[in-house]
Amino acid sequence: MSIALETRNLEKHFGGLRVTRDLSLKVFTGARHALIGPNGAGKTTVINQLTGVLAPTSGRILLEGQDITDLPVHARVLRGLSRTFQINQLYPDLTPLETIGLAVSERLGRGGDWWRRMGTRDDVNIEIAETLGRFRLLDVMNEATSTLPYGKQRLLELAVAIAAKPRVLLLDEPAAGVPEGERKDILAAVAALPRDVTVLLIEHDMDLVFSFADRISVLVSGALLTEGAPDEVARDPQVKAVYLGEAA
Amino acid sequence: MTAQTDVAYHARRHGRWHWSEIAFWLFLLACGFIFPSRYLIMTEVVRLALFALSLDLILGYAGIVSLGHAAFFGVGAYAAGLLSAHGIITEPILALVVAGLAATVLGFATSFLVIRGVDLTRLMVTLGIALLLEALAERFSDITGGTDGLQGIDMQPLLGLFAFDMFGKTGFFYALAVLFLLFLLARRIVYSPFGLSLRAIRNNPLRAAAIGIPVNRRLIAIYTIAAFYAGVAGALFTQTTQITSLDVFAFDRSADLMLMVVIGGTGYLYGGLLGAAIFKLLQVGFSTITPQYWGFWIGLVLVVIVLVGRARIHAAALFLPNLVLRQIGGRKAVVALSDSEAP
Amino acid sequence: MTSILTNLFDGVAYGMLLFVLACGLAVTLGLMNFVNLAHGAFAMAGGYVCAIMVNQQGWPFFAALPLAFVASAVIGIVLERTLYRHLYARSHLDQVLFSIGLAFMSVAAVDYIMGSSRIFINLPDALQGQFDVFGVGIGRYRLMIIVICGALTALLQLVLAKTRFGSRLRAAVDDPRAASGLGINVPQVFAFTFAFGCGLAGLGGALSAEILGLDPYFPLKFMIYFLIVVTVGGSSSITGPFLASLLLGIGDVAGKYYVPKMGPFVIYTMMIVILIWRPNGLFGRTAAR
Numbered sequence: 001m002s003i004a005l006e007t008r009n010l011e012k013h014f015g016g017l018r019v020t021r022d023l024s025l026k027v028f029t030g031a032r033h034a035l036i037g038p039n040g041a042g043k044t045t046v047i048n049q050l051t052g053v054l055a056p057t058s059g060r061i062l063l064e065g066q067d068i069t070d071l072p073v074h075a076r077v078l079r080g081l082s083r084t085f086q087i088n089q090l091y092p093d094l095t096p097l098e099t100i101g102l103a104v105s106e107r108l109g110r111g112g113d114w115w116r117r118m119g120t121r122d123d124v125n126i127e128i129a130e131t132l133g134r135f136r137l138l139d140v141m142n143e144a145t146s147t148l149p150y151g152k153q154r155l156l157e158l159a160v161a162i163a164a165k166p167r168v169l170l171l172d173e174p175a176a177g178v179p180e181g182e183r184k185d186i187l188a189a190v191a192a193l194p195r196d197v198t199v200l201l202i203e204h205d206m207d208l209v210f211s212f213a214d215r216i217s218v219l220v221s222g223a224l225l226t227e228g229a230p231d232e233v234a235r236d237p238q239v240k241a242v243y244l245g246e247a248a
Numbered sequence: 249m250t251a252q253t254d255v256a257y258h259a260r261r262h263g264r265w266h267w268s269e270i271a272f273w274l275f276l277l278a279c280g281f282i283f284p285s286r287y288l289i290m291t292e293v294v295r296l297a298l299f300a301l302s303l304d305l306i307l308g309y310a311g312i313v314s315l316g317h318a319a320f321f322g323v324g325a326y327a328a329g330l331l332s333a334h335g336i337i338t339e340p341i342l343a344l345v346v347a348g349l350a351a352t353v354l355g356f357a358t359s360f361l362v363i364r365g366v367d368l369t370r371l372m373v374t375l376g377i378a379l380l381l382e383a384l385a386e387r388f389s390d391i392t393g394g395t396d397g398l399q400g401i402d403m404q405p406l407l408g409l410f411a412f413d414m415f416g417k418t419g420f421f422y423a424l425a426v427l428f429l430l431f432l433l434a435r436r437i438v439y440s441p442f443g444l445s446l447r448a449i450r451n452n453p454l455r456a457a458a459i460g461i462p463v464n465r466r467l468i469a470i471y472t473i474a475a476f477y478a479g480v481a482g483a484l485f486t487q488t489t490q491i492t493s494l495d496v497f498a499f500d501r502s503a504d505l506m507l508m509v510v511i512g513g514t515g516y517l518y519g520g521l522l523g524a525a526i527f528k529l530l531q532v533g534f535s536t537i538t539p540q541y542w543g544f545w546i547g548l549v550l551v552v553i554v555l556v557g558r559a560r561i562h563a564a565a566l567f568l569p570n571l572v573l574r575q576i577g578g579r580k581a582v583v584a585l586s587d588s589e590a591p
Numbered sequence: 592m593t594s595i596l597t598n599l600f601d602g603v604a605y606g607m608l609l610f611v612l613a614c615g616l617a618v619t620l621g622l623m624n625f626v627n628l629a630h631g632a633f634a635m636a637g638g639y640v641c642a643i644m645v646n647q648q649g650w651p652f653f654a655a656l657p658l659a660f661v662a663s664a665v666i667g668i669v670l671e672r673t674l675y676r677h678l679y680a681r682s683h684l685d686q687v688l689f690s691i692g693l694a695f696m697s698v699a700a701v702d703y704i705m706g707s708s709r710i711f712i713n714l715p716d717a718l719q720g721q722f723d724v725f726g727v728g729i730g731r732y733r734l735m736i737i738v739i740c741g742a743l744t745a746l747l748q749l750v751l752a753k754t755r756f757g758s759r760l761r762a763a764v765d766d767p768r769a770a771s772g773l774g775i776n777v778p779q780v781f782a783f784t785f786a787f788g789c790g791l792a793g794l795g796g797a798l799s800a801e802i803l804g805l806d807p808y809f810p811l812k813f814m815i816y817f818l819i820v821v822t823v824g825g826s827s828s829i830t831g832p833f834l835a836s837l838l839l840g841i842g843d844v845a846g847k848y849y850v851p852k853m854g855p856f857v858i859y860t861m862m863i864v865i866l867i868w869r870p871n872g873l874f875g876r877t878a879a880r
Contacts, residue, residue: 051458053454072457072462073457073458074457074458074460074461074462074463075462077457077458077459077460078460082458082459083458085454085455085458089452089454089455089458090452090455091447091448091451091452091455092451092452093447093451094444094447094448094451097255097258097259098259098444098447098448099448101255101259101441101444102441102444102445102448102459102461103459103460105441105444105445106441106445106459106460106461107460110441111441111442111445111460111461112441112442112445112465112466112469113440113441113442114436114437114440114441114442114443115436115437115440116440116441117260117263117436117439117440118259118260118262118263118439118440118441118443118444119255119256119257119258119259119260119261119263120256120260122252122256125252125255125256125259126252128255128259129251129252129254129255130251132251132255133251138251138254141254141255141258142258160455160459161458161459163459164459164460307684313683313684313687315687361863361866361867364867364870367626367683368620368626368683368821368822369822369866369870369871369872371626371683371687371818372818372819372822372862372866373863373866373867375815375818376815376819376859376862376863376866377859377863379815379855379859380856380859380860380863383855383856383859384856387852387853387856499811503691503695506687506688506691507688510688540702540703541699541702541703542699543695543696543698543699544695544696544699544700544703546692546695547691547692547693547694547695547696547697547698547699548692548696549692550688550689550691550692550695551674551689551692551693551696553688554678554681554685554688554689554692555674555677555678555689
């Protein structure tokens with residue numbers, strides 16, 4: 001089994017606070033890997049380090065065997081690493097069409113093209129249409145993102161990450177804050193991801209975790225408590241103790 | 249397939265020339281024939297418009313707040329002046345391009361400073377650079393002519409054919425042609441994927457990087473391009489007025505620019521042009537009322553506009569014209585300013 | 592050697608004056624993230640009030656100084672409640688535009704009312720001339736500045752560190768949302784602090800008439816210096832701007848003495864270099880917003 005994403009002894013300190021402790025995490029290719037843990041365990045910090053938003057204090061990060069620890073954010077994306085944010089990070093003034101269009105252009109290496117008008121490349125247009133369709137965003141493709149309902153925004157957040165055709169996808173609480181009725185769209189989209197894409201998922205919703213993941217890592221206070229197949233983790237008394245009192 | 253054609257249609261829609269744009273440019277051209285006694289002031293508006301356009305490129309599209317844009321204007325102005333005064337390049341158009349390139353070099357060199365830090369740092373660095381250049385120009389007054397200005401600028405005929413005349417006719421059409429050509433280029437850039445990536449960076453730099461946009465590279469590129477535009481505006485100034493002095497670096501110029509951009513709006517390219525025209529009108533108007541204290545009224549206009557809110561003023565200003573347009577052209581004909589509140 | 596000490600002395604005096612002038616701006620920026628380019632106008636107001644009271648009304652200099660403080664503080668409160676308050680949530684660009692507009696208005700207004708030439712304040716005899724201490728020229732006026740500004744700085748530090756208001760202010764600067772969650776009336780803290788900062792600026796303006804020169808263009812001429820102090824010093828403490836002011840004061844005086852041809856050059860270059868190296872200022876940190 002090849003390793004798609006790996007950290008080696010990852011450490012992150014904020015002043016005297018040790019937020020990530022000696023984390024050595026391995027995510028296998030094609031895995032559906034979930035990272036869970038109580039609030040404040042440092043899960044988003046790990047994602048931020050994996051993507052390059054935060055620089056680790058020490059330790060290495062490898063993407064498909066290549067050391068990416070010193071690469072800037074956008075370079076990692078071009079190598080196949082993509083993410084969604086826990087709080088939507090979208091462009092308020094841009095439309096879904098423009099948002100997805102930009103992601104596709106960048107991926108195809110056409111993002112720096114300053115001469116051709118937007119919308120004149122057929123290959124880009126086809127992909128935009130396909131992605132918008134898959135995420136049920138065709139009907140709102142011309143509305144400014146800030147005017148869209150939250151559920152659609154969350155779908156767009158997911159769509160943008162996927163438009164980059166990543167080989168490794170990091171999802172930070174994709175269903176967070178989405179009203180009950182719109183959740184299933186998100187869940188369906190996540191389930192429909194192609195099998196060859198490796199997915200690392202942070203989630204609090206245990207139903208989603210257990211229905212989706214084939215491997216779970218439990219993070220507590222920045223360190224790995226335990227990891228393994230879902231049923232093993234569910235039975236682990238330490239995990240239960242950590243979650244005691246938290247709604248499952 | 250309909251989804252795809254839909255996408256293509258909508259993506260291309262914004263880039264299309266609106267009939268009001270064509271009307272605008274024809275009107276500008278017509279001014280050259282309608283108001284033959286006002287060439288000098290119209291040329292000034294055209295130059296200011298180009299200068300404002302250059303700021304719009306970085307402010308309205310990339311979200312960079314710069315208080316020192318006069319630095320590029322000044323470099324372009326002095327470069328053109330020196331090229332002419334020392335007879336290095338006598339053909340004006342060539343000199344214009346070279347002067348613009350001089351400003352571009354400065355823009356590129358300083359762009360690295362500008363992409364770091366927060367708003368205030370950027371403000372200070374841009375202002376600092378402009379002031380530094382002003383101090384330099386004063387220090388080397390034997391080259392620059394100091395406060396008296398550069399002497400001996402004598403413009404040769406354009407392309408060897410069109411001589412600069414006393415009334416400013418050649419100057420006006422020259423400036424207008426330059427403005428139009430550079431505007432076309434800016435329009436092309438803005439409606440390209442590159443332009444869209446700039447707007448994305450302005451909206452959310454974090455997300456932009458997360459989809460693979462090399463944010464810093466793009467910002468450096470647009471800043472450098474904007475420096476070229478500002479440099480050309482400065483060179484035009486020297487060429488059409490045949491004079492240049494320390495004033496080109498003055499903070500007042502950057503402040504006036506801010507006002508133009510506030511009045512006209514940013515992020516839709518025409519803001520700078522409209523703002524320049526209205527600013528000039530205001531300036532002339534206030535100067536005739538109070539020649540010495542017109543700065544007070546300009547300050548008041550700034551304060552009021554900001555307090556009331558630019559979006560509301562634009563909506564109010566467009567109310568009547570849109571009413572008329574709706575009668576003539578139907579609902580789709582209204583002019584809407586894309587609302588881009590700067591970061 | 593003596594010239595070095597004299598320059599050092601002058602530089603320190605200049606630096607402390609700059610600090611008193613600029614510290615209000617530092618707090619405004621640090622507290623409400625508000626870029627107020629009209630800060631110099633409040634300084635100018637205090638300076639002119641002092642000048643009028645001393646020159647025309649015959650008040651003693653040391654009595655007019657507190658009045659300069661009060662006058663600027665009052666103007667500050669009025670403007671804050673009526674105008675500034677509406678702009679706290681706006682973009683930095685809007686704040687810059689607004690305050691530049693105010694600055695222009697103040698310059699023109701003072702020019703209209705008081706005329707455009709530089710104004711001098713009649714100083715008492717005790718402040719004229721200088722002592723000679725081991726060959727080092729100690730200007731009396733500059734000595735007074737160091738004493739007054741030094742006392743003010745110490746007082747400020749005391750208030751910030753030891754009083755309840757001080758801790759509320761520090762909490763509000765550190766994280767306004769958390770602070771109001773703790774029951775701190777952040778708008779009130781700010782209004783008071785803004786007024787106080789304006790008052791200090793006014794006092795500084797009165798003190799600077801002799802050294803920097805007071806004329807209607809004061810807000811525009813010296814705005815850059817205040818901004819340099821605040822950006823280089825960072826806005827999350829007052830020690831940052833204090834040290835930055837000293838650095839700036841000494842650098843400027845030394846620059847003008849040792850490399851006179853390069854004058855303002857030195858300051859601007861120093862600032863650009865420092866900001867490249869530390870974009871948040873020498874002592875700043877990105878505050879939680």
